[in-house]
Amino acid sequence: MKIIGFELFVVTPRWMFLRVDTDEGVSGWGEPIVEGRAETVAACVNTLMEALAGADPGRIEDHWQVMSKGGFYRGGPVLSSAVAGIDQALWDIKGKALGVPVYDLLGGPVRDQAKVYTWAHGDTDAELAENAVARVEAGFDTLKFAAWEGTMPPIPSAALTSRIVARFAAVRDAVGDGVDLAVDLHGRFTSAASRKVLPLLEPLSPLFAEEPVLPEFSRDLRRVVEATTIPIATGERLFSRWDFRDVLPTGVAVIQPDLSHAGGISEVRRIAAMAEPWDVTLAPHCPLGPIALAACLQIDFATPNFLIQEQSLGIGYHDGSELLDYLVDRSVFTFTDGYLDRPTASGLGIEVDEKAVREASSHAWRNPIWRHRDGSFAEW
Template sequence: MKIVKVETFLVPPRWLFLRVETDDGIVGWGEPIVEGRAESVAAAVTTLAERLGGADPTAIEDHWQVLAKGGFYRGGPVLSSALAGIDQALWDIKGKALGVPVHELLGGPVRRRARVYRWVGGNRAADLADDGVRAVEAGFDAVKCNPTGQLRHIEGPAAVREIVDRLTVLRESVGPAVDIAVDFHGRFSTAMARRVLPLLEPLMPMFVEEPVLPEFSRDLARVTAATSIPIATGERLYSRWDFRDVLPTGIAVAQPDLSHAGGISEVRRIAAMAEAYDVALAPHCPLGPIALAASLQIAFAVPNFLIQEQSLDIHQSHGNQLLDHLVDPAVFRFADGHVERPTGPGLGIEIDETAVRRAARTGHRWRNSVWRHVDGSFAEW
């Protein structure tokens, strides 16, 4: 079996799909993407694919080593994401060739079903609470939200109080049996994290995600020491070497992204490293169906998995687009806040290639917002 073709597709709303075809007709799919930099990642895939023509797709680890390190310059979000999508596709091919799910090739399943959470949002506290109630009514017992807009390096009492009040209203609306995860998107300075997090402790969040920017990961020990709330981070860390310095800081949850951090191969290694530090794994995934399918293969193979992010109805803006490109959407049926173990070969999904090619004719040029403070200076989004 040899690789004969590699293609990428810009798929709305903000995704990049990868198709790898072999000479015996097996096709593997991956999702290499840096949100807002899809064109750059597609170009990187094209460059890396030069080494794959005519190669055996089942030699996954050798391909990973060569693609990650063979260009002398290595790492970073674009190259690591290009590699991630290729890695996903190669695992998909190998699983399909052997007729088994990828998690069977990673040692077999360690659980019957995996817990998932849904994003909730709203411009007002009441809207956030209403969305939380809708999530619970849909069967989810865990939700995640971002309760802030732009923040200054050090905010005063009014802004701090607004954060606490919004989360209090959400907690009161969903009740104590529902877990709430909070994503601060790196908008806090270390000082603000130390100020705000202790005030949230009575609400008992499941975790607080990325309270500070990844550039300040070395300061996470000061953040974790200031609060009893479990701290999560990792969506902007791209390798086991990035996590090596973060895991000893006292974080509770590692959040590598299967489309950014080197794919299934690397995230499996990151999960094993995290386990040695008593850190749980909650893969980051506000992306498309291929990224979610790859994430779930890890979720069913690693013992320290906690919960899985997914983008169905994210902020009520994308509808059911997570399911639009699947032949059988039932593989992502969420019930009682969980998804059942996928049993199909490879990544466990069948992509509707006609729908993908049709969507790619429209494509996208998605970019994140650029925020500014009232004085005109740049603000974290």
């Protein structure tokens, strides 16, 4: 079998899909994307695929090594995301060619269902609480929401701190203790702000607090961990096992590599294995499309230290496009009581609706730019 071609599709809301074709009629799908930088990642995919023309798609590890290390300059989100999408497609091809799910090629399943969570949204505390109740009534028992929807100063005032705590308390009061709630700080908080706010949320028992500092301040995670009993999660903007090497000893409880950013199935499998000796669980980041979620699930079902899976249904930014719109069989992502059953189809376990993909409008989505009241740049 040889690789004979590929095609990229930029689709709404802010995703990009890759199809890799072989001379035996087996095609694999991947999802390489840096949200807001699709064109840049596409250029990198085009460059990397030059070396794969005519190659055996089954030599996944060798291709990963060459793509990741074959250039003098390595790493970063663009290269790692391009590699990730190609890697997903190669695993999809191999699984389909052998007639088995990818998780069978990773040692076989270690569970029959994967727990998932969904997002809650609302401009006011009341709207957020109402939306959270609706999510629970839809069958989810684990929710995540932003600690604060607006800009965050380096050190929040007493009034803002109280409003953040009240926001979480409103959701807890609405759904009760039988629902797990995770809070996303989204890198908008400094380490000082996280150390000030998180201890005040402890009585409300968050499942975890996500990204309490920006990735460039990962060295400060230990101080955040030591300041609170809330489990700390991080990793959506870390792109390799080398990025996670210095994070794992800080005491974080959950790592969240993104399979479309952190080198794909091949690298996230290694990152998960690295985390296990540190007693750290895996919760892959995935606010993306169906191919990325399918790749995550292959890892989830083969990983002993898996905790929970993010997915983008209900995430709030789709603007008319949904996770299921690009699938032939939507039932593969049926959520029952907050769980997904193990997919049994070969490869990534999904069939992409190529007609729907081709009909989807392309986009030039861009990350919004926020500013503080004084006009200075603010983290989004």
